[in-house]
Amino acid sequence: MALIVLVLGIILLLFLIIKLKLNTFLSLVITSIAVGIGLGIPLTKIATSVQNGIGSQLGVLSIVFGFGAMLGRLVADAGGAYRIAHTLIDKFGKKRLQIAIVLASFIIGLALFFEVGIVLLVPIVFAIAMEAGVSILYLGIPMAAALSVTHGFLPPHPAPTAISAVLGANVGHVLLYGVIVAIPAVLVAGPLFVKVAQKLVPDAFNRKGNLSALGPQKKFKLEETPSFGISVLTSLFPVILMAITTIYDLTVNGGQTPKNPSMLDSIVAFIGTPSITMTISLLVAMYTMGWARRFKTSQIMKTLEEAVKSIAMLLLVIGGGGAFKQVLIDGGVGDAVMNLFKGVNISPLLLGWVIAVVLRIALGSATVASLTAAGLVLPLMQAAGVNPALMVLAIGAGSLAASHVNDAGFWMFREYFDLSIKETLATWTVLETLISVVGLICVLILSVFI
Structure with missing residues (x-):
């Protein structure tokens, strides 16, 4: 009965978002309440479940997402992202333009949310393609692949950070394994796929693109932007802090939390906590991309305010996903899923991927798909003793699959590159x-060794 209510709940969510075109956050809250009633949760406790779900989700993530958006916007507005892209392209030359674009997009993608990254990089890609005499799609596909893998696999991005919180995964381990998974995924879906795509849709590679869809563009003079080293250091600072903590844990403490931590253990653990990592990184960015560039404090604060406005709805959607997850847990759906698959010989990693794929195809939102899938596979993962970091990546891979007409990324890519449906x-x-499938294969291979 619990599983029937779950299916009906997902159908209701689809109906509200796709048919009635209701706001995703509103749809998630309505669906959470309806599913709570269907699961027999006492009416007086449904509101508590919804509130707890939203609170527990955003309590952990609001600083990470808020400060992450601010850091990314500071790097973008100061011209740091512009400098990174142009420097890498100059260094690699015309023959290896795709690799340069992948590296630039990967670095910028770590600091910026997907939508911001694509808006920032598309004009650069167009200008470089025209200068080099190649198709904009020849460079656009590797750019999109690199931005997607950072969005799907690597903290401090919303989906992997949120799933890590739900599943209790070590964020540093998710980052470490995520990079291992991301590299083959971006190479297959980027430069290698371009060769196939040129044969599949040759006309698409003749398009000139549609820069007007991006609105007014901020112009930068390269000599007035921050240096390449400072721009890269600022963009990667959260990743560097998380990596230091992870390497320290693995080498000094053998990957285990010490029972009697030393002062150094405590300091390293402190700076490796996602919220503290992002706080330190934002303060560094405010200096390197703000005060050091002789921007006034009022200008820096305006940039931070604009950054928060851009992610306000995303935060609410993530909170709504947390509400839905909590209602499912409180209503016993997690236990029902665990009982259903108790006798089935299928890897929980594969199951997590499949559930995320189905939800992604149905809902469009990678974040909502991954959060819902995480809530469903949590009891299975715990029962099977699966590494939580690998489960995060399996679900993250599934949440990227088969983006189509119900996903904003689909329409952004179509509009900017002036393509047909x-x-x-x-x-x-x-x-x-391709990113999704290659990601799953890499996770399954890693699971043999980890």
Whole structure:
């Protein structure tokens, strides 16, 4: 009965978002209440479940997402992202332009949310493609692949950070294994896929693009932007702090939390906590991309305010996903799923991926799909003793699959590269699915050794 209510709940969520075109956060809250009633949770406790779900989700993540958005916007507004892209492209030369674009997009993608990254990089990609005499899609596909893998696999991005919180995964381990998974995924879905796509939809590679869709562009003079080293250091600072903590834990403490931590153990653990990592990184960015550039404090604060406005709805959607997850747990759906698959010989990692794929195809939102899938597979993961970091990556891979007409990324890619629906399905949808499948394969291989 619990599983029937779950299916009906997902159908209701789809109906509200796709058919009635209701706001995703509102749809999640309505669905959470309806599913809570269907699961027989006492009416007086449904509101508590919804509130607890939203609170527990955002309590952990609001600083990470808020400060992450601020850091990314500071790097972008100071011209740091512009400097990173142009320097790498100059160093690699015209023959290895795709690799340069992948590296630039990967570094910028770690600091910026997907939508911000694509808006920032598309004009640069267009300018470089015209200068080099190559198709904009020849560079656009590797760019999109690199931005997608950071979005799906690597903290401090919303989905992997949120799933890590739900599943109790070590964020440093997610980052470490995520990089290992991301590299083959981006190479297959980027430079290698371009060769196939050129044969599948040759006309798409003749498009000139649509820069007007991006609105007014901020112009930078390269000599007036921050140096390449400072720009990269600022963008990667959260990753560096998380990596230091992870390496320290693995080498000094053998990956275990010490029972009697020394002062150094405590300091390293402190700076490796996602919220503290992002606080320190934001303060560094405010100096390197703000005060050191002789920006006034009022200008820096305006940039931070604009950054928060851009992610306000994303935060609410993540909170709504937490509400839905909590109602499912409180209503016994997690136990029902565990009982259903108790006798089935299927890897929980594969199951997590499949559930995320189905929800992604149905809902469009990678974040909502991954949060819902995490809530469902949590009891299975615990019962099977699966590494939580690998489960985060398996669900993250599933949440990227088969992006189509109900995903904002699909329409952004179509609009900017001036493609038809068919061409967008043959390029964007296929590259997202390739990342998902390659990601799953890499996670399953890692699970043999970890």
